[in-house]
Each structure stands twice: as C-alpha cells, then as structure tokens.
Amino acid sequence: MKKTFFNLIQEVQKEGKCNHCGGCVTFCSAISYDALSMDDHGKPFFNDINKCNECGLCYTICPQTHELDEEIKQNAQWEEPIGHTINFTVTRANDPVIRQKGTDGGVVTAILSHLFDTGKIDGAIVSMPTPHGRVPFLAKSTKEILDSAGSHFGDSQGMYQFSKDYDTFSPSIKALSELKASPMDRLAFVGTPCQINTIRKMQALNIVPSDSISLCLGLFCSGNYFFHDKSFANLEEKYQFKYTDVETINVKDNFIFTMKSGKQVFIPVPELRPVRRPACDFCEDFSAEYADISFGGLGAEHGWTTAIIRTPQGRNVFEDALENVLTSFRLEDNPKYITHAEKKIFDVSRQKKELFEQNQMNRNKEVSLAQ
Ligand SMILES: Cc1cc2nc3c(=O)[nH]c(=O)nc-3n(C[C@H](O)[C@H](O)[C@H](O)COP(=O)(O)OP(=O)(O)OC[C@H]3O[C@@H](n4cnc5c(N)ncnc54)[C@H](O)[C@@H]3O)c2cc1C
Ligand code: SF4
Ligand code: SF4
Ligand code: SF4
Numbered sequence: 001m002k003k004t005f006f007n008l009i010q011e012v013q014k015e016g017k018c019n020h021c022g023g024c025v026t027f028c029s030a031i032s033y034d035a036l037s038m039d040d041h042g043k044p045f046f047n048d049i050n051k052c053n054e055c056g057l058c059y060t061i062c063p064q065t066h067e068l069d070e071e072i073k074q075n076a077q078w079e080e081p082i083g084h085t086i087n088f089t090v091t092r093a094n095d096p097v098i099r100q101k102g103t104d105g106g107v108v109t110a111i112l113s114h115l116f117d118t119g120k121i122d123g124a125i126v127s128m129p130t131p132h133g134r135v136p137f138l139a140k141s142t143k144e145i146l147d148s149a150g151s152h153f154g155d156s157q158g159m160y161q162f163s164k165d166y167d168t169f170s171p172s173i174k175a176l177s178e179l180k181a182s183p184m185d186r187l188a189f190v191g192t193p194c195q196i197n198t199i200r201k202m203q204a205l206n207i208v209p210s211d212s213i214s215l216c217l218g219l220f221c222s223g224n225y226f227f228h229d230k231s232f233a234n235l236e237e238k239y240q241f242k243y244t245d246v247e248t249i250n251v252k253d254n255f256i257f258t259m260k261s262g263k264q265v266f267i268p269v270p271e272l273r274p275v276r277r278p279a280c281d282f283c284e285d286f287s288a289e290y291a292d293i294s295f296g297g298l299g300a301e302h303g304w305t306t307a308i309i310r311t312p313q314g315r316n317v318f319e320d321a322l323e324n325v326l327t328s329f330r331l332e333d334n335p336k337y338i339t340h341a342e343k344k345i346f347d348v349s350r351q352k353k354e355l356f357e358q359n360q361m362n363r364n365k366e367v368s369l370a371q
Helices: 005-013 023-030 057-061 069-075 096-101 107-117 142-147 159-167 172-180 193-205 232-239 269-275 278-282 312-324 337-370
Strands: 036-038 044-046 087-093 123-130 133-139 187-191 213-219 246-251 254-259 264-268 293-296 305-309 326-328
Touching: 005 023, 005 044, 005 057, 023 036, 023 057, 023 193, 057 193, 069 193, 087 096, 087 107, 087 312, 087 337, 096 107, 096 142, 107 123, 107 142, 107 187, 107 213, 107 293, 107 305, 107 312, 107 326, 123 142, 133 142, 187 193, 193 213, 213 312, 232 264, 232 269, 254 269, 264 269, 278 337, 293 312, 305 312, 305 337, 312 326
Parallel strands: 123 187, 187 213, 213 293
Antiparallel strands: 036 044, 087 305, 087 326, 123 133, 246 254, 254 264, 293 305
C-alpha cells in the first residue's frame, strides 16, 4: 500500500521533522486533489481527507522521507562534499538601489530582474514582505521582484512584523499553486535548500507544477529561526542589545544584527540553536546542493554575495548577469579570497551534515528504546 499524507503526519510531523517547505500541499492543490491545506504557520494538514485518493506523491516528494534521494543526486550529478560545483564567485549588484534593498549584495534580485527584463523568464517565485510577514509570492513584474528583495524594513513597521519576517519560514513552493489560474512555463524559483530539494523531486517525477520551473536559485541556510521566542531574551541579555532595535540581519560566520543606530552585534550561529526550528536539526544541506546557482553571505565581505554556480544553465544565466548587472569582487586585492570562501562553505556544510547524522542517530536510539 502506498504511503500518503497520513504517513507524513506519523513519520515527519509527529517526529518534529516537518520543515514547512510546502511541497506536499502544493502538489495536492496543483493537481486539484485538494485534500491538503496549510495553516497560518505553514503547517500542512488534511483539509478534506475524503479527497485523498492515496496517490502517495506527497510522501514521495517530501524532503524528509528521503525517497528519490538517489534519483535527484543522479540528475544533479551530485558529488562529495557539497554537490556538483562549476565555479565559486563573490559579486554584488551594479544597481545601488538593489544593493540597498538586498540582503547581502542584492545578487539574487539583480539576476531575477535581468532575466525578467530580457524576457528570459515569465515570473519568479520569491518571498514577499507584507505587513503580516513574508509570504510566498509569484512575482510577475520587475517592481514585484524588487519589492521581494532582502530584508530591509522601514521605521514604520512594528517589531512584530519584523520578527515575523525572520521567524516565519516562507513556504515559497506554495505560490506555485497560483499557476492553476495563470499558466506560465518559464519561472525562476528562489528558496531554501529544503524547498529546492522538493522541487527537484517533483521534477524527477515530472509532476505539476514543477514543470513550470526553469531555474532554481538556492539560498545557503543554517536554519529558520524564531526571534520572538522567549529564549532569545537570553541572547539579548548576553549580547546587550534589544531585538526591537534591530534593523537588518545578515548571516556569515556569525549572525550579524545591525541596530538602527548602526551598532552591530555578532553572535556565533550555533548559539542561536535554541531558537531554531527543530526540523532544521534534521537537515543536511547548507549550500542548496541541488540548485542551479546557490547564494549566501558566508565567505563574502559585507555588501557582497557568494555564489556557487552548479549547472550549465546556471553558468549561462550567471555569465550573462555578470556582463550586464553584476560586479565581481576585487580579487586582485587577494587572489586567495575565493579559496577561503570555498573552505568556509565546505566547513559549515560538513558541520551541518555531522549534526544531522548525530541527531538522526539520537532519534533512532530514542525510538528503539521506546519500543
Ligand atoms: C531562512 C534563511 C536562512 C539563511 N541562512 C544563511 C546562512 O546561514 N548563511 C548564509 O551565508 N546565508 C544564509 N541565507 C542567505 C542570505 O541571507 C541571502 O539570502 C543570500 O546571501 C542572498 O543575498 P542577496 O542580497 O544576493 O539576495 P537578495 O537580492 O536580497 O534576494 C533574496 C531573495 O530571497 C528571497 N527570500 C527571502 N527570504 C526567503 C525565504 N525565507 N524563503 C524563500 N525565499 C526567500 C527573496 O524574496 C529574494 O528573492 C539564508 C537565507 C534564508 C532565507
Ligand atoms: S491525494 Fe495524494 S498528494 Fe493529496 S494527500 Fe492524498 S496521497 Fe497526498
Ligand atoms: S513536504 Fe514539506 S511541508 Fe510537507 S510534510 Fe514534508 S517537510 Fe512538511
Ligand atoms: S535548515 Fe534551512 S533548508 Fe534545512 S530544513 Fe531548515 S529551513 Fe529548510
């Protein structure tokens, strides 16, 4: 008998491994089975169990079931230690407005805008800031792509919204469901490694709506964090800052909280583990190993983005962007710069995989003790 969403509840949700990627709901909705929905926190649930025809595909494409892992590895020509890589670069957007709006160098936004302006994509699935936090969004204009950039917030926005921007994982895949109403077949998708993983599984099975995605842009990811969690107060006390004063957050070797006053607070990433989504303990992908291009702040100076080009298609897109809308880091100042960046990414990726193995082993022990 095929495993269904019922098994995802037992094996993934109840085990605290659901990372709210949205893949299960997206497929079920896109094919109009409509058995599943997502609550306001991104948790999927049986909306109408009678509509479930037990196709089993939500189970197969869930990144936490590890089904199809071998297929997607083969398709991506995955190799140790961090997947297939063609090139590492550090760049930033030429446009100062995009740089100002972007999280790091505004590179993701510059690439998306360029692809859209040159007619190479019909739209992009991004994460849009709204007064109620970030929401998955199908951007269909340059303005919408720009509006979805980075993490800068005006003074008028309350801290509640601000915290939601960071603590609410944006189940971006869900925006694909909108395609039912407006068919498009050349979309770029921006997402965290778990979301890219689900998209690649859908593509391996050739199921809707993943056939619309022509480019996957992945974000490095150490986790999804709850900054309004009570235990964050311990960090505020230890590092002498107030979350309500924070204007921007960047993740590099440390979390960098920049206050409205310009003061910066650096907190080592592992110290934020108590406020990290527990499902992220069961994730082994830091650098979006299945993306066409992966992006992060790690390895780059402030205001720049590190990118890993992974596929020939990613290389074409990046080279075109580099000629038109991006600037390379001044490598002549330090020819070993990229090697250092690469090493950092390898180290953080290895640590994440080791933690995953450890957590998985502990969980298996707990289960066998309980039996
Ligand atoms: C949850 C999370 C954790 C991260 N952790 C790390 C880390 O540990 N180390 C590191 O080096 N980098 C990390 N990053 C990546 C980093 O913060 C930047 O997104 C990346 O460097 C690209 O910067 P940019 O200025 O080029 O992108 P921008 O031009 O600012 O574009 C960012 C794009 O990402 C989209 N986006 C924003 N938030 C989300 C989201 N939650 N889900 C899906 N799409 C989203 C935006 O809509 C936009 O299209 C993380 C990102 C996220 C979302
Ligand atoms: S119809 Fe298929 S995708 Fe939808 S819940 Fe049932 S098994 Fe999952
Ligand atoms: S597909 Fe994603 S949202 Fe659905 S159960 Fe798996 S991890 Fe959770
Ligand atoms: S660490 Fe990032 S990619 Fe992994 S499950 Fe958490 S949010 Fe998803």
